[in-house]
Amino acid sequence: MHDTAAPWAEASSLLASSFYEILNEGGMSFEEFESRSIAYGHAAIADAISVALERKDKSLCADLPDGCKVHDRRPKMLASEVGDLSFSYRRVRDAHGNTVIPLADFLDLPWCSRVTPGARSFLVDAGADVSYQKAANLMARRGSRVSATTVMNSLRAAGALCAEEDAELAEDLFVNGVTPPGEVESEQVLVEADGTWVSLQGPADGGPGRVEIKALVAYGSKVEVGKKARRVDCVHHGCVAGPDSFWTQGIAAIGTRFDLSKVRVCHMGTDGEGWCERGTEFFPAKVKSTGHLDPFHVNRAVLSCFDADSRQGAWHVLDVLNDGDKEEACLLLEAMRDMGIARRRRSTEVVRYLRNNAGIIAVEGPSLGTMESENQHLYGSRMDSVPCAWSRPGASAMARVISRKRSKREIPRMARSRSLTPKRAKQRERRILAALNTGSAGKLVESVGSGYLPPHHASLVGMSADVRYAAGIDKGMIPVWG
16 A cells, blocks of 8 residues: 555645644634634645546556547536535547546546535435435535535435345345345344335325335344343335335345344234235245234224223223233223223224234234334434425435435445446447448448347458457357458
8 A cells, every 4th residue: 555644744734834824813713713724624635636636537548448549638527525626537539439538437436427426425324314405505514515406316316226226135035036145143033114104295186195105124132221122233124115015125125134044033013004914924934924013003093992081991901902812802892882981983993903903913922112103213304394295206215215324234326337328328339339330340230120130141351360260159140251
C-alpha cells in the first residue's frame, strides 16, 4: 500500500495555516470558526478529489487497448458529501465505434450519474428516516445541494435493487434449491407477521385510499436487557406484494441470517389474517411450523365487545381462552351477548373470529412479541405520518429499504453494467454488428424475427491460417474456402 503519511502531514500543515488565518480574524465564536474551517476543508477535499480523478483519467487513457483512441474530453460535475466535484474526462472510441469512458469503467460509476455513489448512499440512509426534503437539507449542510426529487429517486432505485435481489434469492431457494448464505445455526426460528397501512397518492375514484405493507420479523430467541426483552439475531422484511411473493422472498430473507438447513422448529405469531397464517406453508416440510394468534389481537377483539362498565365480562372470557377452552369461551361470549352484557353485533363478529382461529389461539410455545407496535415504530413512523402519501412502488421501495437498514443487511448499489439502458445496449450491439459487417470475412445476416441468426456461408479469402482454423471448428459457421 502506498505510504500516505508524508502527503497527509503536508496537507494537514497547509490546512492548519489556513485555519490559523481564520482564527486571526478575531471576533468569532468557536462554532463559527468550526463551521468556516469545515467548509474550507470540504472545498479543499472536493478540489483535491477532482484533480486526482483527472490524473487517473490521463493515466488510463495513456495505455489504451488496440483499436481504441481518444475521441474528446467532456466536463463533469458530481454532487458529493464534501461538495461538488468538477473535473473533465476523456471519451474513447473502441474498435467497433462504441463510446468507452475509461475512468467511469475503472470506478464502476453508473451511466449518466449526477451524484457520487457515497452521496447516494447517504441520501438513501437519511431518506429512510426523515422526509426527502430534510434529507436533501442534511446533505447540503456540508456537501452538495440536491433536490428532494433526487432523494426520492435514490430511494426508489435502491428499493428496486432490493426487490430484484429478493426475487433472485427466492428463486434460488424455491426453484433451484439453493439456500441463502445464512450463518446463524439455530434449530428454532420465531417469526412474527402483520400488515400496516399507509395512504396512497391520488387514489382513483372509488378505489382504495390506502395500501398494506406486509411485514415480518424473524429471530432466534429473546434476552432480558434491563426491563425489556430484546430479540436476538433479528431480521426484517417488508414490501407491498401478494402473499406468495411476500412469503417466498421473506423466508429467503430469513435465510440470509439463519442457516435454513439447521432449522427444525418455527413458531409464527400472526393477527389471524389469511395471508399471515399462510406463512407456515412456505417453510420446508422438515420444519415443524406452529401458528400463534397474537394475544394482543385476541385481547383487543374480546374487549371491544364490552362497554366500559361491563369490562369484567371480558376478563372472564379471556381467562377461559387462556386456559385453552376456546369453544367454551365462545359459548360464554354468546351467552353474555344474549343476556345483553356484551354488544350483540360486535360479539357475533368476534365469536366468528375466535372460532376461525381456534387452532392458533393459546397454543403452547414461546412468548412472541406484538408485531403491530413494531410495524408502527419501524414503518408507520416514517410512512404514515401526515401528510405522507405514496405510490405503490414507492411504498414498497421504502419498506424494503427500511427493513434492510433495521436488519443491518447491505442495500445493493447500482453497478455500471446494470445501469446501461436497453436503448443504449441495443445501440452498442448494432455498432458491433455493423463493424463486423465491414470486414472481408463476408456479410452478416440482418436480425430477423426473434433475433440475430448466424450466417451459413462466409468467405475466408485473405484471412490468416489461425482464423481459418478457428472458423473451421466454430459450430455456427461453415467455411467456404476461396
